[in-house]
Amino acid sequence: MSIIQDVLIIVLAFWMVIDQQGPVITTWFPVIVAMIAGFILGDIQTAMVIGGTFQLMALGVANIGGSSVPNYGLAALVGVYVAVRTTGNIVDAKAAALAVGVPVGMLGIQLDVLGKILTNPLAHKAQQYARDGQYKRMNRTILLAPVLFGLTTAIPTALFVIFGKPIVTFILEVLPKWFTNGLSIAGGILPVVGIGILISMMPIQKHLMYLIIGFVAAAYLKMPMMGVALIGAAVAYNFFVQKVAADKNVSTVGATEANIEDGDFDE
Amino acid sequence: MSNEQQEKHLTKKDIRRTALRWQFMTSNAYNYESQQAAGVVFSLSKALRKIYKDDEAGYKSSLDNHFKFFNTTGPAASLILGATLAMEDREGKKAQPAVQSLKTGLMGPLAGVGDTIFWVLIPTVFGSIAAYMGLQGNPTGAIIWLLVNIAVFLFRIKIFEWGYATGTRLVTDLGSKLNAFTEAASIMGLTVIGALIPSVIKMNLATTFATGKVTMSVQKDILDAIMPSLLPAVLTYIVYRIVRTNKLSISKIIWLLIGFSLVLSYFGILKP
Numbered sequence: 001m002s003i004i005q006d007v008l009i010i011v012l013a014f015w016m017v018i019d020q021q022g023p024v025i026t027t028w029f030p031v032i033v034a035m036i037a038g039f040i041l042g043d044i045q046t047a048m049v050i051g052g053t054f055q056l057m058a059l060g061v062a063n064i065g066g067s068s069v070p071n072y073g074l075a076a077l078v079g080v081y082v083a084v085r086t087t088g089n090i091v092d093a094k095a096a097a098l099a100v101g102v103p104v105g106m107l108g109i110q111l112d113v114l115g116k117i118l119t120n121p122l123a124h125k126a127q128q129y130a131r132d133g134q135y136k137r138m139n140r141t142i143l144l145a146p147v148l149f150g151l152t153t154a155i156p157t158a159l160f161v162i163f164g165k166p167i168v169t170f171i172l173e174v175l176p177k178w179f180t181n182g183l184s185i186a187g188g189i190l191p192v193v194g195i196g197i198l199i200s201m202m203p204i205q206k207h208l209m210y211l212i213i214g215f216v217a218a219a220y221l222k223m224p225m226m227g228v229a230l231i232g233a234a235v236a237y238n239f240f241v242q243k244v245a246a247d248k249n250v251s252t253v254g255a256t257e258a259n260i261e262d263g264d265f266d267e
Numbered sequence: 268m269s270n271e272q273q274e275k276h277l278t279k280k281d282i283r284r285t286a287l288r289w290q291f292m293t294s295n296a297y298n299y300e301s302q303q304a305a306g307v308v309f310s311l312s313k314a315l316r317k318i319y320k321d322d323e324a325g326y327k328s329s330l331d332n333h334f335k336f337f338n339t340t341g342p343a344a345s346l347i348l349g350a351t352l353a354m355e356d357r358e359g360k361k362a363q364p365a366v367q368s369l370k371t372g373l374m375g376p377l378a379g380v381g382d383t384i385f386w387v388l389i390p391t392v393f394g395s396i397a398a399y400m401g402l403q404g405n406p407t408g409a410i411i412w413l414l415v416n417i418a419v420f421l422f423r424i425k426i427f428e429w430g431y432a433t434g435t436r437l438v439t440d441l442g443s444k445l446n447a448f449t450e451a452a453s454i455m456g457l458t459v460i461g462a463l464i465p466s467v468i469k470m471n472l473a474t475t476f477a478t479g480k481v482t483m484s485v486q487k488d489i490l491d492a493i494m495p496s497l498l499p500a501v502l503t504y505i506v507y508r509i510v511r512t513n514k515l516s517i518s519k520i521i522w523l524l525i526g527f528s529l530v531l532s533y534f535g536i537l538k539p
Contacts, residue, residue, distance in 0.1 A: 018295055021293055021294035021295045021297065022290060022291045022292055022293045022294070022295050022341075023290050023291055023293075023420055024341070024385075024416055024419065024420065025413070025416045025417055025420055026413070026416075027416065029390060029394060029412070030398075031394065031397040031398055031401045031408065031409040031412065032397070032409050032412060032413055032416075034401070034409075035401075035406045035409040035410070035413075038406070044404075044406055045404035046404070048400075048401040048402075048403075048404045048405060048406050048409070049401065049402055049403075049404055051398075051401050051409070052397070052398040052399065052400070052401025052402035052403075053398075053402065055394055055395075055397060055398035055401060056395075056398045056402075056467045058394070059390070059391060059394050059395060059398070059463065059467065060387070060390075060391060060460075061517070069517060070517075070518065070521060102525065106518065106521070106522075109518055116297055116298055116299050117298070117299065119296060119297060119298040119305070120298040120299060120300050122296070122298070122305065123296065123298050123300065123301055123304065123305040123334070126305055126308065126334075127305075127308075127330075127331070127334045130308070130327065130330040130331065130334070131327065131331070133323070133327070135312065135316070135330075138308070138312070138330075139309055139312060142292075142296050142305045142306070142308065142309040143309070145295060145296035145297070145298075145305065145306075146292075146295040146296065149295060149297075178529075178532045178533045178535075179529065179532070181532045181538070181539050182525075182528045182529035182530075182531070182532030182533065183525075183528070183529075184539035185470075185528040185531065185532050185537050185538075185539050186524060186525045186528035186529070188468065188469030188470065188471075188539065189468060189469070189470060189502070189524055189527070189528055190521060190524055190525070191463070191467040191468050192468050192499070192502050192503055192506045192524070193506060193510075193517065193520055193521055193524065195460055195463055195464060195467070195468070195503055195506075195507075196503060196506035196507040196509070196510045196520075197510055197517065198387060198391065198456070198460050199457075199460060199503070199507050200507055200510045200511050201383075201387065202387075202453045202456060202457050202460070203450065203453055204457070207453065207454055207457050208457075210454050210457040210458045210461065211457045211458070211460060211461035212461060213458055213461060214457065214458040214459060214460060214461025214462040214463075215461040215462065215464055215465060215496075215500070216461075217458075217461075217462055218461070218462035218463075218464075218465045218466045219464075219465035219494075219495040219496045220495060223462070224399075225392075225395050225396050225399055225459070225462060225463075225466065226396055228458060228459055228461075228462035229392045229396070229455070229458075229459055231458060232392075232454065232455035232456070232457075232458030232459050233455055235454055235455070235458065236451040236452065236454045236455035236458075237451070239447075239450065239451045239454050240447055240448060240450075240451035243447035243450065243451070244444055244447050247444075247447065
């Protein structure tokens with residue numbers, strides 16, 4: 001039974017990165033990966049707590065435009081695995097998951113870069129096959145690339161599945177309390193990175209007030225996230241309708257220089 | 268539409284199959300030099316073979332054309348690739364230069380829209396909801412997100428079909444509305460991000476203040492009285508400024524914050 005679980009965890013690690021770069025259904029986002037891992041290991045509750053912790057760190061840290069970012073999905077997967085297998089309670093599980101997951105997630109950056117370098121000769125080879133008219137070989141060569149990417153996450157996971165238990169028990173026994181506490185604190189602080197990146201990608205100068213609205217709703221009114229998302233959706237919908245109407249009016253005016261049907265736009 | 272008189276080689280089934288191939292491949296053959304190009308070739312090769320059935324040279328030059336640099340958000344690429352496939356289906360080899368310029372012309376602007384919606388908005392909204400429920404040990408939020416992803420996946424296949432059905436027209440028609448949509452989406456995003464700051468970032472000062480008999484907790488009695496989540500808000504601003512300057516890589520910022528947490532933990536200034 002536990003061997004089947006181990007194999008499934010490694011398969012999940014292999015699939016995770018391929019899904020993230022393709023269909024984006026199970027993705028490598030920590031909560032979803034953790035949920036599937038928890039299902040495999042038969043402890044969804046612990047898995048969700050760990051997945052939620054890593055998900056908060058991962059918010060906003062997206063690999064846009066081919067950039068490499070910490071693989072928090074891999075962090076969550078390895079974290080959930082070692083936590084469920086080596087610890088008996090949620091507090092220890094979280095400490096173990098953070099102690100193992102954070103460095104593994106950071107290692108994910110290097111592995112991703114390595115993958116994207118190794119696929120380069122594959123593309124050249126495939127193009128050569130195309131020129132030679134060997135189209136089947138061309139497609140088979142291209143298919144090696146996802147296999148390569150799958151291995152970048154499957155191999156580190158496999159190492160933890162095979163050698164993980166002694167490493168983690170050792171880590172938890174040897175590491176001082178302030179160190180594991182520090183990692184928990186880092187877990188609480190690190191989401192700031194994603195949020196900082198998100199804000200810098202948004203038209204913040206123009207729309208600062210919506211950031212403040214969201215902040216007030218959560219900090220002062222203690223509104224749950226879904227409620228804030230609904231406020232955001234309402235405001236965004238209103239903006240969209242007004243903007244489309246305004247654009248339409250502008251272009252109608254530009255084309256015919258007359259006939260403003262509804263004149264209640266204010267630009 | 269007067270395009271119908273031209274001979275077409277692809278059936279609806281071919282289009283759907285090509286769309287599926289693209290959804291599964293997207294960035295899975297990514298490399299630093301030509302980026303998604305090999306994935307594009309893999310996805311379109313079967314359909315192109317059908318278009319250039321008796322034209323070996325045309326097929327080869329088409330593949331060569333698609334081996335050129337290409338990179339944009341998956342769903343946006345669905346629209347572009349659907350449209351270019353329609354062009355090659357109608358015009359054959361003649362369309363190849365236009366295909367190349369359409370691809371390079373649209374991948375930039377559509378990546379901006381696509382990234383905002385598919386990599387920022389959806390993961391931020393559903394990710395934070397799922398994370399919150401997750402911290403309570405509840406998988407409901409994660410399941411909702413999974414269902415949303417399935418819906419988006421089906422939608423992406425539809426986008427490919429739209430792209431094929433309307434060729435280049437759709438993209439230009441949507442142009443002005445897409446901008447308004449992106450801006451509206453970022454408004455929603457900013458509202459959610461504003462709420463994320465106090466609910467996601469946790470910083471607890473362990474320090475207390477003793478004056479005579481009264482002990483004051485710095486966190487509870489001073490900071491929280493000024494503004495709830497003051498420290499997270501300040502830290503967000505600092506990190507935002509660092510990110511803006513582009514001087515430190517993201518992973519350096521992360522390492523710095525981990526070090527910062529360990530130091531503060533060691534001296535007992537912050538508690539978990």
